[in-house]
Amino acid sequence: MPPVHELDLILDQVRALLAQGQVEEAADLISALRPTEAADVVAALHPADGADVLEELDPADRAEVVEELEPGIGADVLIELDEDERTDVANRLDAEALSEFLDEMAPDDAADVLGELDETKAEAALAEMDQEDEVRELLEHEEDSAGGLMIPHVVAFRQSMTVQQTIEFLRRHKPDEETSYYLFVTDDADRLIGVVSLRQLVVAAPHVQLGAIMKPDVITADVGTDQEECARLLARYDLLALPIVDDDRKLVGVVTADDLFDVVEEEATEDIYHLANLDADEDVYDNVFRSSRRRLTWLFVNLPTALFAAWVVSRFTNTIAALAVLPSFALIVNGQGGNAGIQTLTLIVRSLALGEITLRDSWRTLTREFIIGGLNGMIFGVCVGVIGLVWQGSMMLGLVVGAALLLNLINAAIVGTLVPLGLRLCKVDPALASGVIVTTFTDVMGSVCLYGIATILLSYGFLGGW
């Protein structure tokens, strides 16, 4: 075993490498150590950094190092690991060792970790845990609801307590860091009637009662509230924690800002990925074959719509054979229709996600997008029509292209608005209205307009003339 000052040297090197983002190189240094020494180094890092390094180790080595960590530090590191690596480590630990780590976590975090394990393993670990009951209660709620995120059984205070009594109570009981930025005040029936921030407590005179400094009208949520809604409330009212109450306004738990910070990023990523037809948990470090299979699934899901669009175009082979330049313009009509449709779709999906519009605003939103689509269709249609006229020397062709563009931009506006609003109406995530649905519509409608108008004009002899 290297003497202590040698370990210090390694720790310094690891820190320096991490500061430059060279996580793999840091992991190489650590994997050369014995598990107990490696654990000493990891324990000296911030848990988020320690987790980064552990993620780069071999799965078996990683579990051995984690096993050597003190429960309190191991718990912090486990929370910071990516889900796949955390599940792997948890499965390699025996139930007793795992339960020691879980007991050191906040109950909401422990519930999250257990929710990722298979049932037998989770049961075995739960049975060994001290905070078994609290965690079981949380596991009953939806993972992405306030009930699944909250820390249950928060200490509440009576309004008759003085500031000094409260401070002394806190000194004796030392509540967790996360749950103590707000003190919740309840009445005799345990109903939430006010909130005192820790800052208010500290700056108030010692003899004042909590009832005199508390803020009434507390913003609350219930266990069923969606995590996105919780994040919105927190951001809107600039809160650090959101108390969760039951139907009688009894305090059942608290959701804290640090959990919701992650939610905002998670939900944004989910929306972004869904719009692009990616699975929400796709990851640049995923196994190549898993990623390949997932994306292939999406390509096959879209195949019927693509085939339908192809079939529609195949109805016009005579027109195309007669006017072989039409597919060139189809690329512009379909492509720009698709772009406009995705602009509208993205705006609606994000505005729904941020709560800027609701279903009540449907009609106004549709009208607005329709006007924009019509306006831009006219202007853009005329321009591209003129380009068609000049390029191919045919007024009629210019007319066909311009008209098809106008119709397709209006179509794009309608589809881009109605698809996400319709999904919201059916209580489906509007972000699942991926661009693909919209571009299929604009491909089909653009082709039908362009080739259809051309077919009609050809049949009257208007288009054969050049």
Add this chain to the structure above:
Amino acid sequence: MPPVHELDLILDQVRALLAQGQVEEAADLISALRPTEAADVVAALHPADGADVLEELDPADRAEVVEELEPGIGADVLIELDEDERTDVANRLDAEALSEFLDEMAPDDAADVLGELDETKAEAALAEMDQEDEVRELLEHEEDSAGGLMIPHVVAFRQSMTVQQTIEFLRRHKPDEETSYYLFVTDDADRLIGVVSLRQLVVAAPHVQLGAIMKPDVITADVGTDQEECARLLARYDLLALPIVDDDRKLVGVVTADDLFDVVEEEATEDIYHLANLDADEDVYDNVFRSSRRRLTWLFVNLPTALFAAWVVSRFTNTIAALAVLPSFALIVNGQGGNAGIQTLTLIVRSLALGEITLRDSWRTLTREFIIGGLNGMIFGVCVGVIGLVWQGSMMLGLVVGAALLLNLINAAIVGTLVPLGLRLCKVDPALASGVIVTTFTDVMGSVCLYGIATILLSYGFLGGW
């Protein structure tokens, strides 16, 4: 003037309407009142709700109501207003009234508001302000850097102070709510050496010195750090505030979680909109003509690339005239290539934004996407090739379509990876690599592959046979 209990009644009605999301109806009730009465009602609401109602009023009425608010309340309401409405109100107030509101804001918020005004107005208001110097200092920094977001001149503590002395100090000076969750500890040269959370302070014994309970190794940023990076640090290390230090580690300010919560949402929206070719500040409530003009600009920006793709296809009119079914298959080859490209692009852009990959990972990322594109191209190409064979009864056509799909999916993987990485290398926001760039590439390459292979086979007489 209605008697007081009548105003209370109106307030109750307004609250009930807001709880149901009926903001316009609530605004109608308020607009029927005189400005002083309306101000009383608005003052009784949460600032975020008051701002929502004010946004629905006529601009002139809105400014009159704001003018009647107490400076402290008016400041909170102004911050919660949307940027357009805030700027409008600020321009309608005279410099003195405006400066009173601004003095009640945290300096970072005041700087944000002033940054939205034209220079003459901002100068006039600044000259009237008590906190003129602090705000001027902030205005010198980039709006989206830590320097532009921070609250400057935070109180720092010496490590020799005891817990009791610190609490007494806080009771005397009552620092702002936002800045007081962490107490920063500095040495004799004002260098940051540790941090004590308010919770640690409250639970510690009164006679203990701050130096004994402080956490050393504070996570910091400097004034030039980008707001996205600040948000990432805060989320990663579960902090409520981030101290900003200069080159000598002297404390110059603090960025708080509530500001960064908004940053996360803002930056996600920006990425989402850029991917769809929307301006980052587009809004469903924008003026229709402004939105129309902005989106039209994007359509025209994309026109040259669309024209280029159209020109490429127009080189193949002979092939298309001979095989008029090819444009049907082009829709599949181009469309699915575009879908795959946008999947890759979105994954890379978001992973760069979340800091999951950096330029160092370029080669690994490209290899990974190349393998996925090749694998999926082979599987998907064979399937669609078989469909082509069965549908059109031509083995050769199936081969052409399959080969074009394989090549286009590989193309999509390469373009979808290299465009955002290239932009990052040039220090441009990778999210600006909107889907349009990628779909143009897949349109052009898909068409070239499909029509090109068909042209070659036709010229050898392989494809005329059915």
